[in-house]
Amino acid sequence: MSMEGYLAQEPNFATRVVHCGMAEEGHPHGAIVPPITLSSTYKMKPSGEWGDFVYSRLGSPSRKALQDSIAKLEDAEYGLAFGSGVSAVKAVTMLLGTGDHIVVSDDLYGGSTALWRNHSERTGVTFSYVDTRRPENIEAAITPQTKMIYIETPSNPAMKVTDMLAVVDICRRHPGTFTVCDNTFMSPYFQRPLNFGIDIVIESITKYLNGHSDVVMGAVATNSEELYKRLLRIQIDIGLVPSPFDCYLAFRGIRTLHLRMPRHMSGALRVAHFLESHPHVERVLYPGLESHPQHALLKSQAYGCSGMVSIYIRGGKPEATEFFRHLKLFTMAGSLGGYESLAVGPVFSTHSSNPKEELDYLGITDNMVRLSVGLEDPDDLCADLDQALKAACGSG
Structure with a gap:
């Protein structure tokens, strides 16, 4: 696997992965x-003072480590x-209020757009969806009410790549926007x-961070103390918290x-190369x-590329x-990032609540398939895709 041209991965990142979140003073026993x-609750001192933890909605040792x-x-x-991942999106959106405006990547996770369409727009927050591959589209969509530029790169499911430096440069020309x-x-x-x-990064922990398809959770990270304090207040007040387990x-x-992602x-590279030359693709x-x-742009801002192929x-x-009926190793399921390989049609899963005209504009069609390439032998995965494609489209 060639990593030529990508950003050079930090040599100690593996050490960081293994030791991150470990308490310096050690753990009990x-x-x-x-x-x-x-x-769910923690003992206070007779004087009425609390220790490090008060009540599990406000914080817990398990959540702190994570x-x-x-x-x-x-x-x-x-x-x-x-x-959940979408509750992380909700928390970030709640940083805005009535009359505020967000410029958003036109192609992104359908659960985010469903949240905004069904709930956030009713609070008076407005949205402009643009192709963020072209920075001039972002600039043109900004209004005096714009407070947030929200991107997903690469995007779900069309794999559009947005230039993060260009987005940040635009944002800095518009004070009050993050x-x-x-x-x-x-x-x-x-x-x-x-x-x-970038001011705030969102992750669905459900996916690659956890990597085992047994957790639903989301994450937010930032270097801004002001944004952190506001998000923490939202997390606590709304109760958008995960369980200790x-x-x-x-x-x-x-x-x-660090072992799974390479x-x-x-x-994914093996599968993508195989499918590029397949007569039924x-x-x-x-x-x-x-x-x-946008391969060159991706390499300029990433250390590699994940297992997502559309x-x-x-x-x-x-x-x-x-095609879905004949798959054997790929499981038809609406998630990604686990050790097992998954396949799904965005039109009837992740984007099933999106209006048809929106799907048509984005090119999300009935014959679009999103693959999450897992950790199985790549040749076995290619063989599975090959037999399913031949069964669906003919053997020629």
Whole structure:
């Protein structure tokens, strides 16, 4: 797997992954693994003073260990864990109020747009969706009411790459505006947006950070003390918090991030190259391919590329249905980033609540398939995709 042209990964990142969030003073009884602290409340002193923890909605030892890990991995001063990825998006959106405006990447996770359409817009927050691959589109969409520029790069599911430095430069020309980047598709192993001047980074811990498809959780990281304090207040007041047990699982999953991510990349590259030459595939969208129109931009702001690949198979809904029916190693499921390989049609899963005209504009069609390439043998995955494509579209 060639990493030529990408940012050079920090040599001690693996050490950071293994040790992040560990208490310097050690854990009770000399435990190597931080214990799961299930207590909902904590003892106060007779004088009425509290110790480090008060009530688990406000904070817990298990959540603190995870949040410290998030901050360390994202090169951030502050990290916060939320009960789901979309609750992290909700918390960030709640930084704004009636009359405020957000400029957003037109292609991104459908759960975010559903949240904004069904709830945030009713509070008086307005949105402009633009193709953020072109910085001039962002500049043109900014109004005096704009408070946030929200990007997802690479995007879900069309794999559009946004120039983070250009976004930050635009933001700095408009005081009172801050930037947010959803980094779920890359994880902090492959991309650390805060180092490019982004103000807030969002991760779905459910995906690559945890990596085992057994946790639903979200994260936010920032270097701004002011934004952190506001987000912490939202986390506490709304109660958008994960359980101690889920924090423990995510904390454990993070320990192997540096081992999993290169394997996801090498597998995805093998699969993407194979599908590029397959007669039953119209197009492959993978920023790690030299054929991707923004491959050079990705390499300039990332340490590699993840296991997310989108393709268009030849045909329409009938062929896609047959393709999913014949898969054996890839499981048809609406998530990503786990050790197992998954396949899904965005039109009836992640983007099922998006209006049809929006899907048509974005090119999210019945024959679009999003693959999350797992940790299996890449040749076995290619063989599975090959037989499913031939079964769906013919053997020729």
